[in-house]
Amino acid sequence: MNLLTLLIPIWVFSSILFSSPIEARADPPVSSSSDPVLPTEKEPFPQISSEMEGHSPGVADIAVVHHQDLNKKILIALIVALTLLGVILLSLSSFWIYRRKNLKNSNEKSQQSLDASKGLSLGPNLGRFHTLRMAGNKGPIAVIEYQLLVAATNNFQENNILGEGGFGSVYKARFSDEFLAAVKRLHGGGQDAEREFETQVDWLSTIQHQNIVSLLGYCIHGETRFLVYEMMHYGSLESQLHGPSHGSTLTWHLRMKIALDVARGLEYLHEHCNPPVIHRDIKSSNILLDSNFNAKLSDFGLAIAGGTQDKNNIKLSGTLGYVAPEYLLDGKLTDKSDVYAFGVVLLELLMGRKPVEKLARAQCQSIVTWAMPQLTDRSKLPNIVDPVIRNTMDLKHLYQVAAVAVLCVQPEPSYRPLITDVLHSFIPLVPIELGGSLRLTAPLPPACT
Template identity: 35%
Template sequence: MNLGVMKNWPLFLLLFFNLSAHSFAGDSITVKTSISDGQSLISAGGSFELGFFTPDTSRHRYLGIWYKSIPVHTVVWVANRENPISDSISNLTMQNNGGLILQNATGSILWSTVSLNLTSPVAQLLDSGNFIIKDVSNSSETIAWQSFDYPTDTLLPGMKLGWNLKTNLDRYLTTWKSNEDPSVGDYSFKLDLQGSPEFYIWNGLTKIYRNGPWTGYDFSGEPEMEYNNAFSFEFISNDDEVYYTYKILNSSVISRFVLNQSMIQRYVWINSQVSWFIYWSMPRDGCDFYAQCGAYGVCNSNQSPVCSCLKGFVPKSPQNWNMRDGLDGCVRRTPLHCQNRDRFLKMSGMKVPDTSQATVDKSVSLDECRQNCLSNCSCMAFANANIGEGGSGCITWGGDLIDIREFEEGGQDLYIRLAASELDSGNGNSENKKTLIIIVAIIAGVMLLLGFSGCCILKKELESYSSCRTGHMRSFGKLQLSFNSISTDRNSDNEVHLPLFDLRTILFATNNFSNTNKLGEGGFGAVYKGKLGEGQFIAVKRLSKNSLQGLEEFTNEVMLIIKLQHINLVRLLGCCIQGEERMLIYEYMHNRSLDTIIFDKSKARLLNWQKRFNIVAGIARGLLYLHQDSRLRIIHRDLKASNILLDDEMNPKISDFGVARTFGDGTDEHTKRLVGTLGYMSPEYAMDGVFSIKSDVFSFGVLVLEIISGKKNKATCYAEPQLNLLSYAWKLWKEGKCLELLDESISSPDSIPEVVRCVQVGLLCVEERAEDRPDMSLVALMLGAKISLPQPKAPGFCTYRSSGDTEVSSSCTVNDITVTGIEDQ
């Protein structure tokens, strides 16, 4: 035989096998079929495809699974991560015992499953994205092997992330090395079974992020994780398995959970934008990174600095602490005395410390947990193990408390052991109280005197602003002192660190509030464009003496917006409080407010359909952040076109939080103080003073219809209902003519179904009954994902009753002026 032929014998065998073997064009292969490069399996419903692919600019080939149903090639599993195929000749075959083998042109095995003892094995790609091996001779068709047990960087719905305790199988995620190289990268996301099971992001052997133990409802460090209409989440812990999984409740939603380097992210496929949308991401800020404030330190991203010591503790390295390096943590100020001479401090809204060295007892109550911890001198803290089951179970910590975080909403109760004297000193005896009151009174008197003196000095320096009445100084004294302080007291919620601008700086920046720099005016006063000495442009919101918004609204806006950070919220740079002047300094938005464009026929053409849709989606994301994802949870109460600012790329940013309110459990609230903008108010708010997050949803719906149509929602009642934008949109929808609502400046929208969907979402948001309107998490999903939407009901607009009626519904409002009114008691 020719030596050249002998040398290439494995290649000839493989080529012969490829030519002779039947390539099954379906969702499965058997011992009699195979797939080679260029061929693939497609799941029965067409959701996923298994085959060979080349990542980005790589020259190597891999066997993997990706979405078949979407146009963007998205790989969710890779078989031969560590052994790429260097040529285009490869073959996946099944052995007689059921094992799978991937071979290259030389016959080398690049990947294989374990050997299985099956009689009639079949490998099948399911619509879940799971690639399984089963024995069809067995009536139960038990799965003998599955790709879901060996994830790469992606967790699909129905996959289990965690441990099978019977087989000692650890299912965890690992990153790709790069976009071109799917081999195992530096980061992993694993479940640690020590203590109360928790997931960690690891960089090698270094902890990067911890999500906290499962509370029964969510993970302690992820309080915004909650059941909704799209997802359900489960954490299962029993003698056989400990794992996390999630399900998609709406079959039309496509979602995946991915480990991207040092972040875990949940993506939702947005059909209209032909792209993946980041629905949720962790870590979300600096406080999420592991042990940022060291042992016994607490991290709160809404404070500045973010690190503070637990009560009864002081910084271990004061110099580093003052430089905002909290990694050394804190040490106890007063030694413990053990047993009955120690007590516990309750701290609410916490991400509990790392439990890897903690002890868990699921059989005891919280009171028993307290007694057990108190009787154990080495016990430093305790907490509920599962608040989702009536508060049962107990976690106790015997070592340092590490990686603690405080939330504005969510979290759980944590009980910290302290020497009794630390807690007694917080209450104090009567003599100490009297002494404390005297000291505080003296300090307050001195501060008032200094404030008055400072005002009079400022009066002399600024002749053009000569009025410096003590009443105004008393009004601003507390606010100004709060701004100038950097609090280390983690309970001082009213203290904010915000840059103060000198009045002379603002006068210079705005050319003494020149009319040429005036951007607009509202009930609060005027807004001016300014330019600082270093060239940065700013927007100065100057409250007028006759402003409908007073000190309360000014303070409210500052206290809220300084704690909010989102790409679709305007950024507050600082404030100026001198004499009678009250000013807020914002980042400058080059395209000003939305109303100056969409309601101006000459400018409306600047916003094609895609830009308008992006604005709608951006506002939805910003409002979702306010309602659900921010630490405060806020109802804006004055969402309108003039309060949507546009940057130089037409990205929207929600502004003006003067009348916004925080809320807790999401229940309705009543007010006799009617605030907001007529024409955007929901019926229940305009008529009865009842407001909730659904009030904002109504305003958002009005805004969506305005953006689509380029017309204002005039809230005046007319004999012809179509003169009201909501009634006009409703009329067109019922007649199947909703495209007639589209602004005439848009001659040909990029996506007609997208326009129809937006009109439908807008009408769903303005339904008359608050309980019928969707919340913003569902709105964001409806805008992005291609899911079936319910039919809208009649919107909450006012109609003319009859020609003989002179009365109209009290929800009739006029124009678009922000109002603040006091109803009769």
């Protein structure tokens, strides 16, 4: 439309220029002598020829003048038209470059907004981060400068330690007033620590789910490796159940919500990942809670892909009390091994007890061995429930949860349910407000803080 508007004046201007000389040629040539007279009977033919010859030079001169004027006007019109056309083309080129630049800036702003909505924008102080796309992984991983980690953790002060793991300590990192993260520093530069680092980066850069903790970035400084995770304000389930509060912040409904969240995370690993993923280290210390008590699986250092694994092909790993008997005795590892560990976590939520407790110096008792005879006895079951939540739940719901726990910790893997079946059994036990389908007649009591 803009090009047509600019070309119309050029066409009109050219038409005027080209039409004026044509109208000049339509006028009869002017001569100083009298007009020629048609031949008559009194005048001989030769006389007429001599008069015509006398007028011919004047007519030729006028014709030459008209042709010269016409050529000049045509030349001027062409120059003007070409000049205007050049101006139009230059204007269109400038407009196209301007639009393209604006479009590029708009796309960059849109991408930044998209990254921010996904949690990849790490705050104003993290502008110096750059992204590196790992080979074979989905999405970018932030490579974080070591000096930023030092400043955010106050040089890794002990009062910033959030917890201790098998391969290192986890620190609270404050990158800005609004942005907090958890930084895990892996001890030493041994093969185990290196393998832990590579496995975590590989899995958590590929796996993205609402019930799996997000890896925000990593750092390599000499032989030390750092992993930066999203901040989980309520720490681990282990610290909530067995720490100073002894589970006082976790109501019955919150515990059922945590169980449901863990089941959702495991279902994603077992059913929706290709190939399926076996976490291999499900335990209460690897279940983290955010500010809304949403539970997320963490620590994928032992995770593997595939189906059944032979004990000769994979190193026996795990945590005592959570390891399935067939894996411990025969090295057979399947997704049912994660289901067994989930059953142990469920018993922790029900009873508030640790997975393994010492009876004497050389004797230990697992929560499964101790609880199994009482879980199937309805008269004894209410008495072994954690005192914090005792008598706060519907007994029918308690019996259902106990039945699920019994199935999950069966010694025979084939008797254990699929995690999808476990997930669907918990949805009716969790209030709608917490992500389930249970409708409550009374509002939920506020969680203790």
